[in-house]
Amino acid sequence: MKNEINIGLLGFGVVGSGVATILHKHQEDLIHKLGVPVKIKKILVKDATKKRDTELSEDIFTINADEVIEDPTIDLIVEVIGGTTEAKQSIERALRAGKGVVTANKDVMAQFGHELLNLADENKCDLFYEASVGGGIPLIRTLEDGLASDRIWALTGIVNGTTNFILTKMKHEKKSYEEALIEATELGFAEADPSADVDGIDAARKMAILASLAFSTVVRLEDVFVRGMKDIREGDLELAEQFGFTVKMAGSAKKDDDGIEISVEPVFIQNSHPLASVNNEFNAVYVYGDTVGETMFYGPGAGSLPTATSVTGDIVAACRNLLLGVNGKRLHAPRHFCTVKKDTQIFGRYFHRISVKDEVGVLTKLASIYSEHGASLATVIQREGDRHGGVDLIMITHHISRQQHLDIMNEMRNTPEVNGVISYYRVEGGNK
Amino acid sequence: MKNEINIGLLGFGVVGSGVATILHKHQEDLIHKLGVPVKIKKILVKDATKKRDTELSEDIFTINADEVIEDPTIDLIVEVIGGTTEAKQSIERALRAGKGVVTANKDVMAQFGHELLNLADENKCDLFYEASVGGGIPLIRTLEDGLASDRIWALTGIVNGTTNFILTKMKHEKKSYEEALIEATELGFAEADPSADVDGIDAARKMAILASLAFSTVVRLEDVFVRGMKDIREGDLELAEQFGFTVKMAGSAKKDDDGIEISVEPVFIQNSHPLASVNNEFNAVYVYGDTVGETMFYGPGAGSLPTATSVTGDIVAACRNLLLGVNGKRLHAPRHFCTVKKDTQIFGRYFHRISVKDEVGVLTKLASIYSEHGASLATVIQREGDRHGGVDLIMITHHISRQQHLDIMNEMRNTPEVNGVISYYRVEGGNK
Known part of the structure; x- marks a missing residue:
C-alpha cells in the first residue's frame, strides 16, 4: 500500500489554485479519510517565475509538461488548464502513462469524453470529471452511484449560470438583457466573449455529458438541438409571468423506446415547478427516474471554490481507488445504442406570441394555419395593441411535434398579416 | 471472484417487495453494472404460506430468521422489517456472521447507528443505510463521497414528508390541520399513529443521522431540540405569508468552534429560500459547505418505490465492494468530539405573536420585557383585533440567544396583559 499520493496539477488558474488551497486547508481531514497524505508535487504553469500568493514552494512550478506527466512518482494528474487541444493531449498522455486523471474540462469531455473514457479503461486508470458539469453539485457521482439501480428517463437542467443570472436579473430587477449581461461580466x-453561454453551447456540452451518463449511451454535442437567448423578445418575460411561467434557459433530455431527444433552449417553466425558483448563478438538475420518481440537485454551477471542491472530491475518490487497488474499474460503460429522434417524433406544448396587423379576420386566418397542420390549441388570447400599432396573439398549443411547431412558425413568417415578429417557447414541466 | 451475489431479505412489506421488484425488473442493467447476477435467495416473513402477488417462488419465503442470516451462501442481508429490537438484533447477527447489511431503518440507525457501524468495521462488513433518511434522495452517499473534500458547517432539512404534506395543504388549500392529517392518512x-411525525421525533432521528455524518461526530437523538406541530396556532400560516415567510417543520444543524446545535421545530422560512418551495410529501436538505457554498438535494422523502430505490442503490454499492474485495472499509468514522451548545450559545432571529388585551400601555409594557432581557427588536407591529376581542402584537427580534427567547416567552406567559396565547417561530434562512 502506498504511503502517500502525489498529484501533478496542470494549470494554476482560479480552479487550480482553489484545489491547492482546499488540499492544504483540509490536509488533516484527508489524512483521516484516506490514511495517507495527499501532496501536490508539480504544477504546470505558463510562467514559473511569476509571483504567486500561495504557500507552495517555488520549485513546485514548472513550464515543462513532461516534468509533471512523465514523473513516475506522480500518481494522479489534475487537468485544470481549460481549452481543448492541449488539455486533451495531456489527458491522453497521462492515461497512457498509467496515471489517473481528474478534469474539470467540459469542452473536452463533451467532445472527446467517450474516447477518453475508453482510453482510461484500456489503461486501467480512473478518469473523473465531476467538475465539468454543475460546478459544486455532485451530479456525475449521483447519476453513477446514487441512482445506480434506477432507470432515468428524463433530465431537465439549468446548467449554465451566466444565462440563469441574466434571466433572474431581467425578471426580478426588470433589467434589460444588456444591463444584466454587463452585471454578470462585472461579477x-x-x-x-459570452457567446458560448448565451448561445446555449456551454449548456449543450453539459447536457451531452449528463445524458450520456443518465441514459448509458453515447450522446454527442451535435445531437443537441440548441437555441440561444437572442430569441427572447422584449416583453416575453412579463408575458410568461402573466401566464404563471418563468423563462429559463433549460436543457432537456428524454429517452423512450423510440430514441432520445436532447435540447437546450429558452423555455417556459411552470412557476410551481422547483426549477422555476432556481435563481441567479445557481444551477439545478431535475431527474425523472423510473422508480425514484423526481429528484433535484441544486447548487453553485460555477465559481472557483465550488468547482475546486468537485475536483477535490474526485481526487479523494481517485486516491481511494488507488489505495484500494481498484482504480480503472468503470462499471458504467455506455450500454445502449440510441438513435436521436426526428422532429416529427418529439412532442411538446408550445407558447407562441405572434405580432399581427390589427385587421379584421386575422385571428381566423392564423387559427386556420394551426388546424391545417393538425395542431390543436389549448389557449388563444388576443392582447392589447403593442407599441408598433399591431396586436399580439398568444396561442398555447396542446402536445404537437417539433416539426408541426416549426412548420407553423415558418408559415406564420410568410403570412402577410403577421408583422414578422414572433417568439415561441416550449412549455416545460409536467414531463410525462 | 464471486460469480453471483445472494441476498437475504428480512421483511417483505412495501419496501421489501419494492426491492424485489426493482432487482427483478433491472436484472440486465445490474448484470451489466456488476458483471454478475444478484439474486434474492431467502425472504423472512411472518407467514410463509400467505398468497403473494410476486414472481418469486414460494419456497423462497421462510418464517425462520436463521435460514436467512445463517445461510453461508448469502452474502448480503437487507433489513426492511422496521421496528427496533428485532431489526437491531438481526443486523448485529448478520454483521457478526460476516455479512454486509443494507437497512432502511431510521429508528435503529438514529439510536444505535454508531455502535452498529463500529460492529460493521470490526467485522470488515459494509453497513449501508441510505434509505433511512430522505427516501429516494441519495443524501448519505452525497455527504460521504460527493462533498468528501469539503467541510460542512450547516444543514437545513425538510426531512419528514407527513408534516410537509400537512403544512402544504394548510397553506395552499386552506385546510385545517385535522383535514390535512386525514388526507395524509388516506394517501x-x-x-x-402520526405522533412520531407531527411531534418531530421522526425528523429528529433523521437529523441526528445526517448531522453525525456531516460533522463527522456522534450525535444522539437526545441532542436534538424538538418542538412539534401542535405549537402552530390558527392564523400563523397566513401571518407568515403576510411577512413573506412559509411555515415549515425544519431540521437545522450547525457546527462552529463552540460546538453543535441541532433542532427540529416549526420555523419561518423566507419565501425566496429554495426550501420554502418544497411542497407536499417531498423532502429536501440544504447543505452549507465551507468551499462548495450552498447545495440542495430534493426528492421523494418516503414511499415504497423511492425508498426501495435507495435500498437497491446500497445493494449495488455493497455488491460492488464485495466483488472488488473492498467491503468493510469505512473511510468516514466519526472524527470529532463535539459538545452540544447550551441555549445561551445558540442564536437566531425569532418571530413572536403575542395576543394581548386591548388596553393602553400594553405595547410599552411588552417592549420593556424585551429590553430587560437585552433583546433588540427588528419589527414591532400591532394588528387588528382578533376574534377574542384582544389584539395581536407581532415582534421580530434581531439575533438573540435561545435562552433570551425562552426567558422572554416565560415572562410573557406570566404577564397579566397577555392573554396567554403565544406562538413563536425561529426565522430560518440566510444561515450565516
Whole structure:
C-alpha cells in the first residue's frame, strides 16, 4: 500500500489554485479519510517565475509538461488548464502513462469524453470529471452511484449560470438583457466573449455529458438541438409571468423506446415547478427516474471554490481507488445504442406570441394555419395593441411535434398579416 | 471472484417487495453494472404460506430468521422489517456472521447507528443505510463521497414528508390541520399513529443521522431540540405569508468552534429560500459547505418505490465492494468530539405573536420585557383585533440567544396583559 499520493496539477488558474488551497486547508481531514497524505508535487504553469500568493514552494512550478506527466512518482494528474487541444493531449498522455486523471474540462469531455473514457479503461486508470458539469453539485457521482439501480428517463437542467443570472436579473430587477449581461461580466459570471453561454453551447456540452451518463449511451454535442437567448423578445418575460411561467434557459433530455431527444433552449417553466425558483448563478438538475420518481440537485454551477471542491472530491475518490487497488474499474460503460429522434417524433406544448396587423379576420386566418397542420390549441388570447400599432396573439398549443411547431412558425413568417415578429417557447414541466 | 451475489431479505412489506421488484425488473442493467447476477435467495416473513402477488417462488419465503442470516451462501442481508429490537438484533447477527447489511431503518440507525457501524468495521462488513433518511434522495452517499473534500458547517432539512404534506395543504388549500392529517392518512403519507411525525421525533432521528455524518461526530437523538406541530396556532400560516415567510417543520444543524446545535421545530422560512418551495410529501436538505457554498438535494422523502430505490442503490454499492474485495472499509468514522451548545450559545432571529388585551400601555409594557432581557427588536407591529376581542402584537427580534427567547416567552406567559396565547417561530434562512 502506498504511503502517500502525489498529484501533478496542470494549470494554476482560479480552479487550480482553489484545489491547492482546499488540499492544504483540509490536509488533516484527508489524512483521516484516506490514511495517507495527499501532496501536490508539480504544477504546470505558463510562467514559473511569476509571483504567486500561495504557500507552495517555488520549485513546485514548472513550464515543462513532461516534468509533471512523465514523473513516475506522480500518481494522479489534475487537468485544470481549460481549452481543448492541449488539455486533451495531456489527458491522453497521462492515461497512457498509467496515471489517473481528474478534469474539470467540459469542452473536452463533451467532445472527446467517450474516447477518453475508453482510453482510461484500456489503461486501467480512473478518469473523473465531476467538475465539468454543475460546478459544486455532485451530479456525475449521483447519476453513477446514487441512482445506480434506477432507470432515468428524463433530465431537465439549468446548467449554465451566466444565462440563469441574466434571466433572474431581467425578471426580478426588470433589467434589460444588456444591463444584466454587463452585471454578470462585472461579477465574473460571464466571460469576455459570452457567446458560448448565451448561445446555449456551454449548456449543450453539459447536457451531452449528463445524458450520456443518465441514459448509458453515447450522446454527442451535435445531437443537441440548441437555441440561444437572442430569441427572447422584449416583453416575453412579463408575458410568461402573466401566464404563471418563468423563462429559463433549460436543457432537456428524454429517452423512450423510440430514441432520445436532447435540447437546450429558452423555455417556459411552470412557476410551481422547483426549477422555476432556481435563481441567479445557481444551477439545478431535475431527474425523472423510473422508480425514484423526481429528484433535484441544486447548487453553485460555477465559481472557483465550488468547482475546486468537485475536483477535490474526485481526487479523494481517485486516491481511494488507488489505495484500494481498484482504480480503472468503470462499471458504467455506455450500454445502449440510441438513435436521436426526428422532429416529427418529439412532442411538446408550445407558447407562441405572434405580432399581427390589427385587421379584421386575422385571428381566423392564423387559427386556420394551426388546424391545417393538425395542431390543436389549448389557449388563444388576443392582447392589447403593442407599441408598433399591431396586436399580439398568444396561442398555447396542446402536445404537437417539433416539426408541426416549426412548420407553423415558418408559415406564420410568410403570412402577410403577421408583422414578422414572433417568439415561441416550449412549455416545460409536467414531463410525462 | 464471486460469480453471483445472494441476498437475504428480512421483511417483505412495501419496501421489501419494492426491492424485489426493482432487482427483478433491472436484472440486465445490474448484470451489466456488476458483471454478475444478484439474486434474492431467502425472504423472512411472518407467514410463509400467505398468497403473494410476486414472481418469486414460494419456497423462497421462510418464517425462520436463521435460514436467512445463517445461510453461508448469502452474502448480503437487507433489513426492511422496521421496528427496533428485532431489526437491531438481526443486523448485529448478520454483521457478526460476516455479512454486509443494507437497512432502511431510521429508528435503529438514529439510536444505535454508531455502535452498529463500529460492529460493521470490526467485522470488515459494509453497513449501508441510505434509505433511512430522505427516501429516494441519495443524501448519505452525497455527504460521504460527493462533498468528501469539503467541510460542512450547516444543514437545513425538510426531512419528514407527513408534516410537509400537512403544512402544504394548510397553506395552499386552506385546510385545517385535522383535514390535512386525514388526507395524509388516506394517501398513506401518515401512519395510523402520526405522533412520531407531527411531534418531530421522526425528523429528529433523521437529523441526528445526517448531522453525525456531516460533522463527522456522534450525535444522539437526545441532542436534538424538538418542538412539534401542535405549537402552530390558527392564523400563523397566513401571518407568515403576510411577512413573506412559509411555515415549515425544519431540521437545522450547525457546527462552529463552540460546538453543535441541532433542532427540529416549526420555523419561518423566507419565501425566496429554495426550501420554502418544497411542497407536499417531498423532502429536501440544504447543505452549507465551507468551499462548495450552498447545495440542495430534493426528492421523494418516503414511499415504497423511492425508498426501495435507495435500498437497491446500497445493494449495488455493497455488491460492488464485495466483488472488488473492498467491503468493510469505512473511510468516514466519526472524527470529532463535539459538545452540544447550551441555549445561551445558540442564536437566531425569532418571530413572536403575542395576543394581548386591548388596553393602553400594553405595547410599552411588552417592549420593556424585551429590553430587560437585552433583546433588540427588528419589527414591532400591532394588528387588528382578533376574534377574542384582544389584539395581536407581532415582534421580530434581531439575533438573540435561545435562552433570551425562552426567558422572554416565560415572562410573557406570566404577564397579566397577555392573554396567554403565544406562538413563536425561529426565522430560518440566510444561515450565516
